[in-house]
Amino acid sequence: MLIRHPEPIPEREVTDASIFLRRRQFLQNAAVGAAVLTAGGPFLAGCTDAQEPPARGPKLPGVKAGPPALATDETPTAYHDATAYNNFYEFGTDKGDPARYAGSLRTEPWSVTVEGEVAKPGVVPLEEILRPHPLEERIYRLRCVEAWSMVIPWVGFPLGDLLKRFEPTSNARYVAFETLHDPEQMPGQKRRVLDWPYREGLRMDEAMHPLAILAVGMYGEALPNQNGAPLRLVVPWKYGFKSIKSIVKIRLQREQPYTSWNDQAPREYGFHANVNPEVDHPRWSQKRERRIGDYRKRPTLPFNGYGEQVASLYAGMDLRVLF
């Protein structure tokens, strides 16, 4: 395999990156502190204010607003909820486990293997992955397959822009992603709840769609570990499980890739997993959802409200069969 050596990086940008990563470390510590407070549960509740927001890190520099046409004007979910109520089975299956245990994930150094049907494969340090891409804020709805949803102001850049740098060949029809597999850092992987590592995938046209981004931050700050630091996918028109976290491998290929939930329970989770109120999960209705922070449920929108942008990708497909 060809290993592509990263281009030399100007001195000032190295400094930027290390500040970026130190900020992430700061956030991790803050998250662990918050988790310790939370774990005290009802008995501590009498003496500490459990509602106190966790300490927040400094803002990521140089983030500009994304295309207004792609943003929602809905109110973002409370930062505390978005960082304390997570599905990230690598750290445990309880919603609070990721915030509690993700402190053991080391996001520095981090590199991503890009391989398969590309002209320029390589093992690329995170700094090099990020270097050419201006960071944008993208405020997206996030709809979990479990019928709850959030609004998250992500910070990231279009996935398509990254893929183009590696020059996909004409055989590249799908993109496969992999999360880190290291049970020492991700204690949830010590039990075989899923067939680790977590894997997800997109069709090439989905991956190149301007709505699909790689995120490195949220709420203007570096991603907390429990939200998929240091690099995660965000595909807002699909159920949340498609938006794979803590990515270490991107492989372009001709065949449809293995995807964790789809292959574990194909009746329940489709490969496409487009948000679709017409196709119920066998165990729960997808017609409505509870926005975290709301009491009443609201109707779920086709493609999570992004139909205008993405419905054409699926023209002529029977979405009841290819759900």
Next chain:
Amino acid sequence: MRQLQAAVVAAGLLPLAWLIQGAVRGTLGANPVETITHTTGGWALRLLLVTLAVTPLRRLFGWSALVPFRRTAGLLAFSYACLHFATYVALDLGFDLAAVVEDVAERPYITVGFTTFLLLVPLAATSTRAAVRRLGRRWVRLHRLVYVAAVGAVVHFLWLVKADLREPAIYAGIVASLLGARLWWWLSSRRASLAAHPEATSAER
């Protein structure tokens, strides 16, 4: 005795008290309705298992002192089952009865959960001393429904879980042991009575 019963009831209501203070203070997490649903359902199941454990503990260790608390635990279990069902209908679905009907008809874990809840109703309704006296032997037969309800409650939990079966599997193991012990004793006593009276049929037992 009366004070002891009151203490058991008070202890059984602690999870409810925790939910109420959490709801008032807004500390039930990002999805409070889910927290309330899971907490009430979990305690309904655990208290149901407590009622099922009384007979085996008495037979194995002679702990007859537990017997008077079985009904208390059973009624607490039923109370949490009611709260669980009410949370689902009122807080989760906002009294959308069409959605309730659809769920009960189409989602197996809810079908089982709802059936389990219905099975508990006649048991709670016949829990008074007067009912026990009035029904006599039929009371014992009716209250064997609790075995079905325990299995139903565990299946409800098992079918709800996405991938991590650890917790429901623990409850499944407990139910299997509690019901297995009864089956074992029943088979042994049947064998003993058949040996003593070879002419007796099982219908006369």
